[in-house]
Amino acid sequence: MKIISELDYKPNIFASNLASKKSAVFATLLPQPPSKEGYWNKPFIGVQKRIAELKQFGIQIQPFAFSQTNPAEFVREAEKIIELKPDGIVLAPFYRKESLEFIEKLKMNNIPFVFIDSEIKNAGQISYIGQNSYQSGLVSGKLLDLMLPGGNILIIHFAKEMDNQNHLVEREKGFYDWYKKNNQTTHQLFTTEVPDTDNELWMEKVKSIIEKNNIKGIFVTNSKVFYAGRLIEKYKLTDIKVIGHDLVKWNIEYLKKDIVQFLICQRPEEQGYNAINKLFRYVVEKSNVPEQNYTSIDIITKENIDYYKEFK
Amino acid sequence: MKIISELDYKPNIFASNLASKKSAVFATLLPQPPSKEGYWNKPFIGVQKRIAELKQFGIQIQPFAFSQTNPAEFVREAEKIIELKPDGIVLAPFYRKESLEFIEKLKMNNIPFVFIDSEIKNAGQISYIGQNSYQSGLVSGKLLDLMLPGGNILIIHFAKEMDNQNHLVEREKGFYDWYKKNNQTTHQLFTTEVPDTDNELWMEKVKSIIEKNNIKGIFVTNSKVFYAGRLIEKYKLTDIKVIGHDLVKWNIEYLKKDIVQFLICQRPEEQGYNAINKLFRYVVEKSNVPEQNYTSIDIITKENIDYYKEFK
DNA sequence: TATTTTTCCGTGTACGAACACGGAATTTCA
């Protein structure tokens, strides 16, 4: 070691990699996007990009997906992963309870795992990649507040099993806290859940909430803002300001139409890319990786959206 | 080639690089930051990071810097670069006229160049890395507008030789256009230039403009927003909303104190990193690089700033 | 102290592409 530092010796990574020929298999366990335009395609694009780059190192990927409405599928796919015994896994702990059980098995098999998108604290992950959901809720609160001279606010969760979905709750909490901290009394806040959007019955229900409570602002806690957009178009509720999450195709359309005013984004492709990279650094290069990697909380409007769409 | 595609042969980059041992020298010509906290340190941090990574490839860097107030220095350093004959250069075309002359010489010597931060269109650059300044002006306009129920707006350029500094003009143009497009008549816009901040005389002058014209919002076209912050602190003009550019230390302080409400940012480290990368791709790997690379227009507030400070 | 176990050290081979070289084949040109 003394001589290494005396000569300032740096190993030649090319020679090193050429000679070593290591290999590893990584698995991903992410929600199945309901269509090509669904949010969950994006993290996977980043995963694939990094995997392609790491092909030289003999890294392979084995993707698994589960339904966003059916925890049993999550369990089933998790079983398959345990059988496969990969060298590492990228995991969206979408269902909290089921994830905890899965994690126990991963630990028993010594399989390192990285969380993406949402987080279970101190569960033994080597890293978490994603937003600080609470903080992004604060940002949403601030922006909607800025746009509203008066009127009340409706928070909509388009999701099933809310108590099993931690980061939507966190976003809501941050949102509420904005108004608490700035001891606002000009707006009153309401929350509603829409577990099922397959038929349009929910629209009537939400519309009546809006009318009854003088709602002038809507905050959607996930990427399904476009449903709120459709509602507003259908009933021509044009004086309502809307804020939501993620650069999904239909959301972009409503942003451009000025029905949605802001989207809070989190560079999902980058997250997928980073998650695989963390595994690689940990498993193959055996280097330490930071346990948390909060990604930026991007504020997107009509005017700056063109500079966020592309992933490089 | 047929057999290559039949076998799906992909060259092994490690073996390739191990055997080749190419080398190249790149130069940078960027403004000298007046202190450690100055904006122009940031792009250079990114430059250094990429250079460190490319050291394995035999890439070296030769940095040159010039004063932000003295075009003659730019010319002098440019001469040195021509003598050095590097294999490529990253260039901030800070002074338009002087840059054009320099570029002519670069072309004669067949030295490829990449613009960073601001752009001269169709000058023969292999790429431009930076923001679309006009568009970022629009964003600033929108945000300040959102915050101001009434009152007038002052645009401040903290810069010398404005007609030689294109992107400040572009930002101003975008800013004005926001109010034109939304045919706003609630706010009247004023512009002033502060070429010299060495003594505090400018403060009196600007203060009187503010008082005379019922100014309630300030837009600073570059990273010197903190001067506006000092002005506001000094005269306790607390009802004025301020927006400016770049995550410079003192700007961050004023953002946290809520004297500055928004900062528009452009990931300068990433820009430096990308600029070197573009050169590398073009010069060493001989691949084509996209001519424009507009970076995102990040909207930073007190609430999301913590997720932008770090460069990874 | 004798024996086993572990560490140390030097040698030899492998990794896959680059590049030089020389001879053969092909093309160009008069």
Next chain:
DNA sequence: TGAAATTCCGTGTTCGTACACGGAAAAATA
């Protein structure tokens, strides 16, 4: 058609590290 120029092709060496191997030295154990 013959000479010169160019392209083609196969061989051999090189880049710097990894890793296996065997023998020697050192450490651990009985």
